[in-house]
Amino acid sequence: MIEVKELKKSFGELNVLKGINTTFEVGKTNLIIGQSGSGKTVFMKCLVGLLEPDSGGVFFDKNNFTLMNEKQRTKVRKKMGMLFQGSALFDSLTVEENVVFPLEMFNKDMTRKEKLERAHFCLDRVNILDANHLYPAEISGGMKKRVAIARAIANKPDYLFCDEPNSGLDPQTAIVIDRLISEITKEFRITTIINTHDMNSVMEIGDHVIFIYKGNLWWEGSSDEILTTGNKEVEDFVYASELVRKLK
Amino acid sequence: MILFIKLFKESAFFAWGSVVANKLRTLLTLLGITIGIFAIISVFSVVDALEKSIRGSIASLGENVVYIQKWPWEFGSDYPWWRYINRPTPRVSELDEIMRRTQILDAVVFTASTSRTVEFGNRSMERITILTASHDYDKIRSFEIGNGRYFSPTESFNGRNVALIGANIAQNLFNEVDPVGKIIKIFGRNIEVIGVFTQEGDDIFGNSHDDLVLLPVTFVNSFIDVNSDRYNPAILAKGRENFDNDELIDELRGTMRSIRRIKPTADDNFALNQASLLSTQFDNVFSVLKIAGWIIGGFSILVGGFGIANIMFVSVKERTNIIGIQKALGAKNYFILFQFLTEAVLLSLMGGIIGLVMVFGISWLATSILGMNLMLSMKNIMLGINVSVIIGLIAGFVPAWSAARLDPVEAIRTGL
Structure with missing residues (x-):
């Protein structure tokens, strides 16, 4: 579980985050949405420790990450899985080796066999075990995303941070990837936080959605509630497309 | 480890891509290392060739041979010639005394030399070195006789008018005719050629049997005074195998002082020279030359090192x-550090290897076209490679360190 308490961040005169309070629960996919410039990227950076907040704190399982020293933060980071925009696989490594990489780096106690077994398990979970000896250049964008997910969960993370996980994918594949993340989140009881613009993702897997507007947590709720919130700014964002307006 | 090698391969590919995309930048970067290694290794190769030649020449003088002479072998502007000018020269008569009084000698020989015209029929050669030596000359100086034979003891001791001639003299004076048994004229006297030295080629001191005529000292001494200073007389003494040079010198010093009846408090009035003295003198010269090579190449390598550091900083920036x-x-x-260090070393090595290839090419040209004995030795190749690796390590360390020290959340910074 990740708790955010009175998180504030400003750059000079510009107040980007104006005191955000929320809780991301275990086993739920938490989506951060908002217009460009709303502050959601700064919020995400504060969550993972890239930016230091001016005040307030981020608590990972009750421990204040903001007050931790570098050694303590490293321990917490070991529990973080990262799903980068564009997959960010190593081109010279096979699919299997990409998944083994974080195991090699973090788990000195595991034998090579155990690492391979874990990698195969993760690849199997994302339904791509057959491609384990292929190189990233030899697989599709959707498959790359699956490998990236397998790599992100290889170290059995407690927290999974995803940055635009379905960017660059066709709508069908994007839904498959979204569902996969959601399934894994529930299956392994991970606290997943996804930064996205995609309303399809919101509707598909949004257990908990927070809408950031002008540096404030403007609205939060589930994907079911977002369509009927009555909040003008949220509705402007949700019904931005002409098609969705007509559907409404 | 396999993973590291593969990741390193990715780095290397990335670096290679950068190298190919920025050919001019890379060329200019590596040029410093290339020129540096080229300068150092070419100087070292020339010095090695020179050293080999000089040491070979010194060895031909005999490493365990002591030269008893009037003048010591010394170098430098402060040579105190006035202390030696009035010394007596070694004499033929002293040769017998030395042989009689010294127990540790394998061979001892008296030599003197001059230059004269050598005639055969209507042909003649001017200013030919005439070396005159006692019988054991062949035990002290190594040479081969390609045609004919060496002096017999009787010829040596009785002073017969016989001669051994050098290969060049045989070629120029006799052309196609077999010289052995022919009569040549030197000092206005008829002398029978009994042997021809095998062609040796010049050494660095010009010590070769190719252009000289060797005569028995007893023969020459019968009409000129070979003990005279102008014939550069010397006694060459070779110690037995189980005695070192210091013992030999001590023994010879005692014997010579006794023969010449020098008072205990008086200085020697002779010089005991040995080839190792020359070696020591040349060691200093070679050291200076090598230092010069390091200085010339060092500056270039320094510039090259900065170039590599620069390209590595760019590489780190591009791959953040x-x-x-x-x-x-x-x-x-350390994983990141090692990746970038290896890349810097590879770049530097590439520059170094180009430099070595240039030295190899020039050595090959010098050897095959100019006939010089210049060779790129394995020792110098290893030196070039080691210097390149060390420069790569030094130049790459700061950029690699900065890469290794990057904030672990940089990925997220660039990703989000």
């Missing part, structure tokens, strides 16, 4: 994203 992802996935600092 990859470094960040690796670190975000748990890569340790």
Whole structure:
């Protein structure tokens, strides 16, 4: 579980985050949405420790990450899985080796066999075990995303941070990837936080959605509630497309 | 380890891509290392060739041979010639005394030399070195006789008018005719040629049997005074195998002082020279030359090192994203450090190897076209490679360190 308490961040005169309070629960996919410039990227950076907040704190399982020293933060980071925009696989490594990489780096106690077994398990979970000896250049964008997910969960993370996980994918594949993340989140009881613009993702897997507007947590709720919130700014964002307006 | 090699391969590919995309930048970067290694290794190769030649020449003088002479072999502007000018020269008569009084000698020989015209029929050669030596000359100086034979003891001791001639003299004076048994004229006297030395080629001191005529000292001494200073007389003494040069010198010093009846408090009035003295003198010269090579190449390598450091900083900047992802996935600092260090070393090595190839090419040209004995030795190749690796390590360390010290969340910074 990740708790955010009175998180504030400003750059000079510009107040980007104006005191955000929320809780991301275990086993739920938490989506951060908002217009460009709303502050959601700064919020995400504060969550993972890239930016230091001016005040307030981020608590990972009750421990204040903001007050931790570098050694303590490293321990917490070991529990973080990262799903980068564009997959960010190593081109010279096979699919299997990409998944083994974080195991090699973090788990000195595991034998090579155990690492391979874990990698195969993760690849199997994302339904791509057959491609384990292929190189990233030899697989599709959707498959790359699956490998990236397998790599992100290889170290059995407690927290999974995803940055635009379905960017660059066709709508069908994007839904498959979204569902996969959601399934894994529930299956392994991970606290997943996804930064996205995609309303399809919101509707598909949004257990908990927070809408950031002008540096404030403007609205939060589930994907079911977002369509009927009555909040003008949220509705402007949700019904931005002409098609969705007509559907409404 | 396999993973590291593969990741390193990715780095190398990235670096290679950067190298190919920025050919001019890379060329200019590597030029410093290339020129540096070229300068150092070519100077070292020339020095080695020179050293080999000089040491070979010194060895031909006999490493365990002591030259009893009037003048010591010394170098420098402060040579105290006035102390030696009035010394007596070694004499033929002293040869017998030395042989009689010294127990540790394998051979001892008296030599003197001059230059004269050598005639055969209507042909003649001017200013030919006439070396005159006692019988054991062949035990002290190594040579081969290609045609004919060496002096017999009787010819040596009785002073017969016989001669051994050098290969060049045989060629120029006799052309196609077999010289052995022919009569040549030197000092206005008829002398029978009994042997021809095998062609040796010149050494660095010009010590070769190719252009000289060797005569028995007893013969020459019968009409000129070979003990005279102008014939550069010397007694060459070779110690037995189980005695070292210091013992030999001590023994000879005592014997000579006794023969010449020098008072205990008086200085020697002779010089005991040995080839190792020359070696020591040349060691200093070679050291200076090598230092010069290091200085010339060192500056170039310094510039090259800065170039490599520069290209590595650019490389780190360009790959911040990859470094960040690796670190975000748990890569340790040393893992990143080692990747970039290896890349810097590879770049430097590339420059060094180009430099070595240039030295090899020039050595090959010098050897095959100019006939010089210049060779790129394995020792110098290893030296060039080691210097390149060390420069790569030094130049790459700061950029690699900065890459390794990048904030682990850089990946997220670039990703979000």
